Amino acid sequence: MASNQQQFGGSKRLQQTQAQVDEVVGIMRTNVEKVLERDQKLSELDDRADALQQGASQFEQQAGKLKRKYWWKNLKVCGCLLITLGAWSFLEEYNDTLISIRNVFDVILHISLAIIVFGTIVFSMSFAGCIGALRENLFLLKIYSLMLLILFIGEVIISAMAFMFPNSFLYHVKETLSRDPIIKYRDDPNLQNIIDVIQTEFRCCGISDKGYKDWSKNIYFECIDTNPSRERCAVPYSCCRNPRNLDSGLINIECGFNMQNISSVVEVNKDIYTRGCIEAITETLEPNMNIVSAVCFTFAIVQLFAMFLARSLQGQISAQQSRWLGR
Template sequence: MVESKSRRHRNGERSHNLYREHFRLPQNDDEFSFISPCVKYSLFFFNLIFWLIGGSLIGLGIYSFLVEYSETNLPKVQSILDIVFHVSITLIIVGIVVFSMSLFGCLGSLRENLCLLKLYSLMLLLLFIGEIILSSIAFMFPNSFSFALKEKLSNDPIKKYRDDDNLKNLIDIMQTTFKCCGVSDKGYKDWSKNIYFNCSQSNPSPEKCAVPFSCCRNQRNFDSGLPNGMCGYNVQNISSVVEVNKYVYTRGCIEAITEVFERNMNLVAMVCLGSAVIQVQYSSILFA
């Protein structure tokens, strides 16, 4: 009787071991994993990169904010556009979002915490849906979308050019990089909306009827080679656009940026498609 029970026990143990070996089940609970190691560590390192980027954006935004407003009053925020046009605040907000999302992804994948992973997946899904909605609006109503974008960007940023050093530097970099001046289809004429550059009779500014030096085709003095801050002076008084074009760029920056995108449409499409595939893939894997 005892021998029969012992034989049955050995047979059962042998069958159990064969079952484990056939289906490659872990030998103990410590080896069990809900997530494939490949997905786990690729997700971890992918989010680690963005976690570092998010932390850098927060640090840069805080430093920029403290430098800009250490001796002046805090900025007035009356609408969401006021936040967008304050570069330091935008950096902080974007940095917090990227830092939080990537932190959930890092901790969730490393600790295999399904709650954090599902929260991370939900944030990715919401981001993807937002991208789809924005892209759909731009595709279905291209003229209205372009007009609204040009109107908004050619007002507040132009008017606040001298009030916010970070915004000023951003506009100068954009105009120099894309060889443009102003924002909308009016091009360099957009700068007439700025109180320092407009051509009104009541304007006492020495920069009256000028444009920023970042609009200039040649930003340096021919003789000395030094930066020439007066290269765009009085160009708004010149009636001929052809004549103005000899000294400064005349097209708006939205037109210039659109042209760059059109020239590199294949690269833009590949980047957008790759981003969409990554977001959908991780969301579907973690929600599965």
């Protein structure tokens, strides 16, 4: 009886020991699984960190390349200089007078205003491109891309109109340019100098197909009997074939006087140029259309490439921000 009780007690202790061993083994197995799971997570985190570090390194390299390619800082300085030059010229020219701006041609024909507008556009674009690239600012880069896109679309529209409706487009340009610049010739010294340079360099007189007769639209050169101006029926000296006095070498500003009164164009053509400047410029460009086309095409490619760089940098910044924020 005592022997049976000892055997039963030993069996019970053995079962308890086995249960404790099984419990310890279970705990150890659980701990091992947790350790393995933790190691796996750590490995995944390490891989993710390596990927992020590699992506950041690639991003910094690409961003650095793109930043170096953005030479807009110099353009920004040029824009500021243009704005300053235009403002100074405008104040010097129109300090005590008021100007009338009715359309875009009025802005273009006022050289100081045109310089201010052009300088503002250059400064705005270069500022957005430069600061947007250096500071990795998505908003400024989008503004820069949008401005480039608008500029490119405008160029395409104007080119398409000139290509599809050449006669109407050229007629409108001739009529517009033969009116306002001629009328304002004596009122704007800057415009006067530009017209004189164009007429001298391209050997032309006037703007439209009427040639030197365009100058009758100016109140000083208008060829009517009631015009009290001493320049009545004249044309600017820049229309003359030989404006300089042979003896003194000085410019004879009266070399174009009374030319509109001469009925024979052949006789007039001996002393002054009679064709319009649009025709003269067109004839000059026609033999070099390949060069002109190549320049326009290159300019368009540069714009598209700049838009591509800006969009590429925007995409890289957005992707990097998504990785950092875990989106």
